[in-house]
Amino acid sequence: MLWTIIITLIGGTIIGLLGKFVAPGHRDNIPLWLTVVCGIGGMLIGSYLYAALFDCADMNDCTRGVDWWRHLWQVGLAAILVVIAATVTGRSRTKV
Template sequence: MFQLLWILMIGLVLGLIARLLLRGPQSIPWWLTMLLGAAGAWLGNAVSGWLGVRHTTGIDWTRHLLQLGFAIALVALAAPAWSRSHPRR
């Protein structure tokens, strides 16, 4: 249970950083931001393991940058799709 909370907290942080780094408004709800950030973290971990840089001595900068990059890409793809399917009134 605690691991799920940790994943969601990291997802929220990554999603918020992704939204801050993207230009323009992203009119997606906070829960979608959190889920996209968690998905970006999962994809970044998978790719870093595939590249062989998941576990290194010290801080895993490559893994963290991959996680953030995937979170940015997912938020950038989801924000326009969410805006089209949920227009503001």
């Protein structure tokens, strides 16, 4: 259980930063903690959507080895969540 939490936090940080990198334009100006939350959300939602759409009962049974398609889904969803979070928080790059 502890390793699952640690892996989710590390993976969420990596996936969130990749999603922030992939997000279009200057729409990704959000704090690091929100990027990690978006990454964790992208990991969880991306995995569940991938499993549901491609009929994988168990995530370990989808492919042999590293499941690059699932990770691509996770990064894509994290990028969408980063754009949504940047839109909702309304932060801008300009200083007043």
